[in-house]
Structures are given as structure tokens and as C-alpha cells.
Amino acid sequence: MSQYVLRRLLIAIPSLLAISLVLFVVLALAPGDPFSELATNPNVPPEVQAALRAKFGLDDPIYLRYVHWIAAMAHGDWGFSFVSRMNVDTLILQRLPTTLYVIGSAQILALLIAIPVGVYAATKPYSPFDQIANTLAFIGFSLPTFFTGILFILIFSVTLDWLPFVYTTDIKATGIRWVLEMIRQAIMPVAVLGLFQAASMTRFVRSATLDVIRLDYVTTARAKGLGQAKVIVKHVMRNAMIPVVTLIALQMPAVFGGAIVTEQIFRIPGIGSLLISSILSNDTPVVMAVTFVFACLVVLFNLIADVLYGWLDPRISLR
Amino acid sequence: MLDKKLRSMIGDVKDGRMDRRAFIQRLAAVGLTAPLANQILALGGVAMAQSPAPYPPTKRGGGGPLKLLWWQGPTLLNPHFATGTKDQDGSRLFYEPLASWDADGNLNPILAAEIPSVANGGLAADAKSVTWKIKPGVKWHDGKPLTADDFVFTWQYAADPATAAVSVSTYGDITVEKVSDLSIRVLFKTPTPFWANAFVGAYGCVLPKHVFADYKGAKSREAPNNLSPVGTGPYKFVEFKPGDLIRGELNPDYHMPNRPYFDTIEMKGGGDAVSAARAVIQTGEFDFAWNMQVEDDVLLRLEKGGKGKTVYAVGGDIEFIAINFTDPNTEVDGERSSMKTKHPILSDPNVRKALALLVDRESVKKAIYGRAGRTTANYLNGPEKFVSKNTSWEFSIEKASKMLDDAGWKVGAEGIREKDGKKLKLLYQTSTNGPRQKTQAIVKQACQKAGIDVELKSVVASVFFSSDVANPDTYPKFYADIEMFQIPMTQPDPSLHMRRYISANVAAKENKWQGQNFPRYVNKDYDAAIAAAETETDPVKRATLYIKCNDLLWQDTVFIPVMHRLLVDACSNTVRPALSGWANRTDNIQDWYREA
Numbered sequence A: 001m002s003q004y005v006l007r008r009l010l011i012a013i014p015s016l017l018a019i020s021l022v023l024f025v026v027l028a029l030a031p032g033d034p035f036s037e038l039a040t041n042p043n044v045p046p047e048v049q050a051a052l053r054a055k056f057g058l059d060d061p062i063y064l065r066y067v068h069w070i071a072a073m074a075h076g077d078w079g080f081s082f083v084s085r086m087n088v089d090t091l092i093l094q095r096l097p098t099t100l101y102v103i104g105s106a107q108i109l110a111l112l113i114a115i116p117v118g119v120y121a122a123t124k125p126y127s128p129f130d131q132i133a134n135t136l137a138f139i140g141f142s143l144p145t146f147f148t149g150i151l152f153i154l155i156f157s158v159t160l161d162w163l164p165f166v167y168t169t170d171i172k173a174t175g176i177r178w179v180l181e182m183i184r185q186a187i188m189p190v191a192v193l194g195l196f197q198a199a200s201m202t203r204f205v206r207s208a209t210l211d212v213i214r215l216d217y218v219t220t221a222r223a224k225g226l227g228q229a230k231v232i233v234k235h236v237m238r239n240a241m242i243p244v245v246t247l248i249a250l251q252m253p254a255v256f257g258g259a260i261v262t263e264q265i266f267r268i269p270g271i272g273s274l275l276i277s278s279i280l281s282n283d284t285p286v287v288m289a290v291t292f293v294f295a296c297l298v299v300l301f302n303l304i305a306d307v308l309y310g311w312l313d314p315r316i317s318l319r
Numbered sequence B: 001m002l003d004k005k006l007r008s009m010i011g012d013v014k015d016g017r018m019d020r021r022a023f024i025q026r027l028a029a030v031g032l033t034a035p036l037a038n039q040i041l042a043l044g045g046v047a048m049a050q051s052p053a054p055y056p057p058t059k060r061g062g063g064g065p066l067k068l069l070w071w072q073g074p075t076l077l078n079p080h081f082a083t084g085t086k087d088q089d090g091s092r093l094f095y096e097p098l099a100s101w102d103a104d105g106n107l108n109p110i111l112a113a114e115i116p117s118v119a120n121g122g123l124a125a126d127a128k129s130v131t132w133k134i135k136p137g138v139k140w141h142d143g144k145p146l147t148a149d150d151f152v153f154t155w156q157y158a159a160d161p162a163t164a165a166v167s168v169s170t171y172g173d174i175t176v177e178k179v180s181d182l183s184i185r186v187l188f189k190t191p192t193p194f195w196a197n198a199f200v201g202a203y204g205c206v207l208p209k210h211v212f213a214d215y216k217g218a219k220s221r222e223a224p225n226n227l228s229p230v231g232t233g234p235y236k237f238v239e240f241k242p243g244d245l246i247r248g249e250l251n252p253d254y255h256m257p258n259r260p261y262f263d264t265i266e267m268k269g270g271g272d273a274v275s276a277a278r279a280v281i282q283t284g285e286f287d288f289a290w291n292m293q294v295e296d297d298v299l300l301r302l303e304k305g306g307k308g309k310t311v312y313a314v315g316g317d318i319e320f321i322a323i324n325f326t327d328p329n330t331e332v333d334g335e336r337s338s339m340k341t342k343h344p345i346l347s348d349p350n351v352r353k354a355l356a357l358l359v360d361r362e363s364v365k366k367a368i369y370g371r372a373g374r375t376t377a378n379y380l381n382g383p384e385k386f387v388s389k390n391t392s393w394e395f396s397i398e399k400a401s402k403m404l405d406d407a408g409w410k411v412g413a414e415g416i417r418e419k420d421g422k423k424l425k426l427l428y429q430t431s432t433n434g435p436r437q438k439t440q441a442i443v444k445q446a447c448q449k450a451g452i453d454v455e456l457k458s459v460v461a462s463v464f465f466s467s468d469v470a471n472p473d474t475y476p477k478f479y480a481d482i483e484m485f486q487i488p489m490t491q492p493d494p495s496l497h498m499r500r501y502i503s504a505n506v507a508a509k510e511n512k513w514q515g516q517n518f519p520r521y522v523n524k525d526y527d528a529a530i531a532a533a534e535t536e537t538d539p540v541k542r543a544t545l546y547i548k549c550n551d552l553l554w555q556d557t558v559f560i561p562v563m564h565r566l567l568v569d570a571c572s573n574t575v576r577p578a579l580s581g582w583a584n585r586t587d588n589i590q591d592w593y594r595e596a
Helices: A002-029 A046-055 A062-074 A088-123 A128-142 A145-159 A175-213 A216-223 A228-257 A260-266 A271-280 A284-312 B002-015 B020-029 B034-043 B085-092 B148-159 B168-172 B209-215 B217-222 B273-282 B296-303 B349-357 B361-372 B397-406 B434-449 B495-499 B524-535 B539-555
Strands: B065-070 B099-101 B107-109 B112-114 B129-134 B174-180 B183-188 B235-241 B245-250 B264-269 B308-323 B417-419 B425-431 B453-459 B482-487 B559-572
Touching: A002 A062, A002 A284, A046 B168, A062 A284, A088 A128, A088 A175, A088 A228, A088 A271, A088 A284, A128 A175, A145 A175, A145 A260, A145 B273, A175 A228, A175 A260, A216 A228, A228 A284, A260 A271, A271 A284, B065 B085, B065 B273, B085 B264, B107 B112, B112 B129, B129 B148, B148 B168, B148 B174, B148 B183, B148 B209, B168 B174, B209 B217, B235 B264, B273 B296, B273 B308, B273 B559, B296 B308, B296 B361, B308 B349, B308 B361, B349 B397, B361 B434, B361 B559, B425 B434, B434 B453, B434 B482, B495 B524, B495 B539, B524 B539
Parallel strands: B065 B264, B425 B453, B425 B482
Antiparallel strands: B099 B107, B129 B183, B174 B183, B235 B245, B245 B264, B308 B482, B308 B559
């Protein structure tokens, strides 16, 4: 087992290097630079912009810039943002809690909806409940989050005036009021993201459960005289959840990566909005760092999913 | 003649026979705007009025929180690193300059004890130096006193190329010396009629020497206080998260009486302009939102029964179509739009004039910019004293068609005009942006009716405005026949704005397209007028020269001005912001208050 993990980690190194190289080259080839705002300011002669480019090494050849970056990265130096002249790691760490809170809550909400609804729908396939759940799931994942987000804002903020639609990180309250405010402002983004995730996950849970529920051992369990609840929870779900666990594990990196569109709509200062604003301003070090961390997490969670798989289903052996 | 009369009028004001306002009105009547009139008076020896901003609050604080929403959040808080206005706006909450521009283009003293003038000995007669007196008793947020040393240090800091300050061009060519503890002298290499650049406005913010002294030059990025400013401003720094949030609290030792009004200040970033407008105008979650680049229709709809309104400030920002004088389709020595070529179609002045007749500015205003725009024939639209009254514009497809007919451009196959085998086809590029694409469509339609085939192209803003030498789609490369964008006027003086188009500034491969004259316009008269204006110390003559430059650009149809754009913000019905088209939004933040 540990040998397997070690081997997988070693294999991950070249693939991460390759990912970083591709990312870097794509970003370096992308047009634009972080100082474009200076270009039309008559107060700032173009030489200033050129000097800044030179100082930040943007005029060096791509391979040199890559070597510099990877060497610094190996030392744990993530570089600094061209736009805010601040260390990239501080910038990311500052954004991380918000992303974890909002996206994490959304994932939990999605699970809380998807698992019971999916399993229940599978136990009574083609019943009215199943039909309704299916229809809602289809509607749910056909509606993009930017649409539902704006819809929610129009209904709950503009018309009803119940919820704020600008997320604030410094709520001026303490104790229980602070907690309540934190929950209140997260309701809309969490609902938008959570419902979207829940929709596709429900379909997945339902089909996974359906596959298992028809198997002979389930019939045997029923024949033994076990109650419906016990059969479903102890016998069906344990096996049906194996693919679901994989799916969830693979979605974990997204929890760290943030949700670009939703964060933008609700002004949530998470990793997603950091990424999009850095891309728009050509802030290469930040984009590199965020995407690279994301790549690492994908590789890592893939491994975790595989290990979990073996643990949940001893029939699968890891070599 | 005007000159003589003016001098006697200045004399009248000096002796008190004529009041300042009457003087400005007289000048306005002959086409000189208020800011110009004021500088004329300043140079004529009358002190500039210390703008009497109405400010009713009678005590410091007590105003509760002020919540600002910037849809692009500030990413750094060192005014000398600020790449965009958003960063300048954020820094300005904490740092202050000697003076800032008010709505009329007057200087409003902030850290200065008084505005320099000839009368108070601040301005040298040869226009080669200016002496500023610093307000006594001003304290930095950490309690240390503000002295002349801080100003001298700021100059050294910004002028050092290793610091990589964006304000290096403001401070690079001057010398700053300490006269006394509370007085500095700024020395210019050549006579500089526009002396109010260094230590004024956004790039004028002074840094505390005792905080930044160890971080001048190459170590500038490492200064911990780049992220936690120590300034002299009305608000003290509390918290900063780049791109997301700035928080400040009232500075109890602020140097102006009864200011600031608000107890705390908060600047939230992120999102988009429309939802920012909504948060201020419709739901009232925020008090003020910056830069409402939103169609007027949308704003009008939001304003119906809302909690806020849009507010406008007039500056000199101009949205224009520029004409390429060189050939973008022929490559010479590895460069298109080379100075060695001539544009095959647009070098014909009749075609340029016809194009100007085909831009329906009134429709563009009605359909797109609404209250945020004014139609104009001029490239230079402010301050008033520099605005030409000699120009005019009109929209007429018939006149344009006739002009092209007369010039030999006959309608050929498919209704497209041609002459000597050259088809009247133009590539029209701009940056990707809703209003711009709509303007393109309006212009294209009129051109089609007149027999000109226009191909539209839009380039992502981050590419269009980048200085990337390798990219063919940047505006200075100008690999198109005509292009449209906006050039903001960041100070109430046309020198930098107009200097761009001298022949020595032509954008070309040899200067890595850093020359600012992107239309590649060459006119000896223009060069001469700019050269004369730059050393002319007589304000009236100087204004005349710049008006002449504007008229030359108009006569030669170098630009087709599309819209004189105003600054548009959204503001709560109760907050009274102090805004100016000549300054950044927060440049007079100490004067903001809320009406009960």
C-alpha cells in the first residue's frame, strides 16, 4: 500500500512539471501585460511601462523566465504579484478561508440533498417522486449559475430586500450576531452553487444506487427478513457510494479553486475571483500559482480517490 | 487686443475693482474656461481662490460609516506604484498631496499652507521654480510631524528608476530642495508654465520619510508599509485585502477643522458595474460606486424610485476615431504602418472630411452615452479656457457623398466607391466594450449609405492597450485604417494631452512603438505651436497656442471626436461627494459628508 502511494507520488512529479511548463508557456504566449492601464494615461510616458516590463523580467525569453520561476518555486518562493507587488502566497492564503467556507458549504449542501433524494428516488424508480426529482435535477443542471445567481439577486435582494448581495469579509458584529450575518450573506451563493451541484449529483447517486439495488445479495438480505431501512443503509448504500466517493474526491480541488462565476456575481473575495482578476490583468505569477496549486490538488485527490476505492471495496487491490 | 484688455482686467481684480467671479465670466464669454482663467489670474499675480467648498458639518466625526464600492478593487496602497486610478483612489484615502484639483479646475490646498502665486512669492517670474509652503502642525498617522524632508524624500524615491514607480515621469525631470522645515522649492530645467504637477493630485501624494527611507530603489517592493499605509489623510488605515477590501477609521488628529465627517470608511472591490449601480441606487447597500460604465437606459431604469442617483463630473476625457496617415497593409523594413508609406485612401483629405461627416454624434449620444456624454468637434475639451470656439461638426450623408463624388471617388460595383482601381474599404478597430461596438455599428451604417465599405474589428482591451512589442493588435501599432478609443485627461492642463501628436513622437518600430503619436500625424505648424506653448509663460498666449493645435487637428481631420465623456458615478441620495472631472474620485475625500 505505502509502496503504491510512493510510486504514484513519484509518477506525479514529471506530470506536474509538464503541467507547469504548459501553463507557463500558454500564459507567456498570451498577449497583454499587467501595465496596460498605464498606456492611455497621458501622464505616464510609454518608457515607464517599458521600464516596468524590463524590471519585472517580462522581456526575458520564455525559457529563462520558466527556469527562474521553477527554481524559485522549488525554494518555496512563489514570487510576487505584478499588480499588487505582494507575495503570491500571502495573497492566496488571504483568500482561502472565504473560498473554503462558501464552496465547502455548497458541497455539503449538495451532498445533503443529493444522497437522500438520489437513494430514495432509486428505491422507487419511476414513481411520482422519482419523476419530480428527475425533472428538477434536469432543470437544475441546465440553468447556469450566472443565471440563477442574478435571478436570486433580483428576487431576494432587489424585490424582497431580505438578503445582501455583496459579500463582506469584515462584518461589524461579534458573537452570535456575527455568525448569523455570516450565514445570511452566504445563503444566496451557497444555494446557487449547492443546488447546481446537487442536481447533477442526484442523478449520479440515483443511477449508482439503481445498479446495486437490483443485485442478488440485496434480494438475499431482504429474504432474510431485514427491514427496508436496514437493507438500504447497510447493504445498498455501502456499495453504491463507492463511485460517489470517487466523484466527491475528484471535486475536492474545486472547493479550493473556488467558483469563478459565482464569486464574481456575489463579490466573494475567494480564489476564483482572484484568479479571474489576475487573468484579466495578466498577472502571471498569481495565475501560475493558483493554477499550479489546482493541478497539484487534482493529482493528489486522484490518488486519494484511488486509495479510498481500495479501502471501500477490498476486491480492488492496489499494486 | 485680447491680450491688452486682459491685462487691464487682471489689474482690476488685483486692486479689487473687479471681483474674481466677474473676471471669470468675462473670460468665459471669450471662450476661456474657469480653471484657465484662474491660472491666468495666478500668473497675473492674484492669488488663486482657495476654493470655498460648502461644508456644513460643524464637528469631526459622527457620520457613521461611508461605504464605497469600486467594481475593480484597489490592489495596492502605495500611490507611486498605482497602475490604475483604482489604486490611486485607494491610496488617496490615507495619503495626501500638497493640493488637489476641485470641480472647476482650481487648486485646493491640502497639505499646502497656501497655493503658490506670483504675489505670494511662490512662483518665480521665469517659470523655472515654484516654492510651496507646507501647512504647519500636520502629523503623520504615527504621530511624527510632516516636514520638508518628507517631500524631498518622496521626490528622490519616485525619481529613482530602480524604485520602479509609475510616477517617475512626474519627478524624474525636476529637482526638489528644502528651503526650510516647512517649505520646499521645486526647480524645473526649462520654463514650465504648468507648474502644478509634482506633489499635486494622484501622483502628488507624499510618503513619510521615516517609514520608507530604507526602501528606496531596488528594495522598494519589500517595504511592509506598501500594504499598510501611514499617511496624513483624513482616515487612518485599518485593514487591506488586495482586490477586495480597504478599511479605514477617522483620524482624530486630522489637520482640517471639522473633517472628516464619517467615522469609518470602507472600500469594497470586485464584481461588475451594473450590479454596483444596483447596490447603490436600488438596494442602498453602498453609498457610492465608481465609474458607472453602464448604458444610460439601464441607469435611468434603476433610478426610478431608487435610493440613489447617478452623479456626473466634467473633465476632458475624449472618445475619438483616429485616422491612420500611413499604410497599414504594406510592410516596409518589418513594420506595417511605416512612416515611409502613405495611406492610399486616407491621405486624401476629402475622404477624411467625408468620414467626419458620417459620424452621427447625436445618435451615438442618444443611443449609447446619454447623460454621460457631450457631442463635440474638438479634440481638446477642457478646461474651458483651452476649448476652441472655431470648430464645428455636422452629420450629413448627402454632403459626404457629394464630397467623395467631387474628389473622384465614384460608386462602383456593389455600391462601393472606387478611384484609380482603389476601393474605398476601411478596417475600423477598437477595444472590446459594449458602447464601442455599438458606436462602430452606427458609423458603419452611415458609411455604407455613402458607399464606404467598413470592416469592423474589436480587440480585447488588455491587448489593445498593452505595450507588448510582439503583438500586432495594440493601438500604437495601428495596423488598421481607423481606430477608436478614449484618452483621459488627468489634469486640467493640455500640455501632456496635446504633446502626443508632435512629429518627433510618431510610433514606429525604432522606438518600439512607444511614441505616443499613433495616427502618425506630421505637421510642422503643429510642432511649432506645441514647442512655443511649452515655454510660453503668458497664460493667454499659451491658451491661444493650444487652441491653435486643436484647430489644426480638426482642419486636418486627424481625429473625429465621437464623444466628450463625463465621469459617471452612482451615489446615495444623502451622501454629498466632492467630485471633480480633473481629479480622481477620492481626491477630495475629506470634504465628503452626508446630508441628514
